[in-house]
Amino acid sequence: MxxxxxxxxxxxxxxxxxxxxxxxxxxxxxxxxxxxxxxxxxxxxxxxxxxxxxxxxxxxxxxxxxxxxxxSRNQKPVVTMKSISFNEFGVQAGMDFSGVATEMVSMNSTVKLRFRNTGTFFGVHVTSTPLVLAFSELTVATGTVKKFYQRRKSQRTVAVTLIGSKIPLYGGGVDLLSKEGKPIAPVSLTLDFMVRARAYVLGRVVKPKFYKRVQCNVVMDPKKMNVPISLKKSCTYV
Structure with missing residues (x-):
């Protein structure tokens, strides 16, 4: 045990x-x-x-x-004004919408400008404000640049038609000398508009915008109808 x-x-x-x-x-x-x-x-x-x-x-x-x-901001587009030609410029007596007697202007002109895209890696979509042609601060004709796309490192010439029909001049017509509905002396006009361009550099993430204000002093010479008048030295760009 x-x-x-x-x-x-x-x-x-x-x-x-x-x-x-x-x-x-x-x-x-x-x-x-x-x-x-x-x-x-x-x-x-x-x-x-x-x-x-x-x-x-x-x-x-x-x-x-x-x-x-x-x-992209350093590669701004360049706008250069080339010429303007007057196809029609008529002066006639008439009345405005309220019945006041005044001189009236009808005109047709063509403006040519060159747009150059200096961008090396992007194209731009271009538009503008209305081109305004004025006499004594009164608008006598308008036109618009049709929207277009400009490829990188390229340029084009754009033609814009400016038209005005029976525009009342009121007191401004006193300085406008005419005979049989045609001006007999040169007429000083001003052209004013702004070109706007937008680029899409990185899809729709980077979208730089460019603005160029153009102002030109234009002289309509009745002896040079339908003849292109150079604007090379007549415009300022801001």
């Missing part, structure tokens, strides 16, 4: 030692896992990397867009 008890105690002690060893191993594994969790917790989460990437991309894209915008 004593030997059996001794054997049983020995097996029991071995079992207890095995359990203690297993518990120690489990505790060590759990402790390593906690250490790993702590180390991962102290690191940078993955979502922070994604957020940093998005912010960095946005900043880089903005910086690149600003560079393109600045470069």
């Amino acid at each position: 004593g030997q059996e008890a001794t054997v049983g105690d020995t097996n029991h002690n071995r079992h207890r030692k095995g359990d203690k060893q297993q518990w120690k191993e489990f505790d060590a594994i759990e402790e390593e896992g906690l250490l790993d969790d702590d180390a991962y917790g102290k690191g940078v989460p993955r979502r922070c990397y994604f957020l940093a990437f998005v912010v960095g991309f946005f900043l880089l894209f903005t910086f690149f867009s600003l560079i393109l915008w600045g470069a």
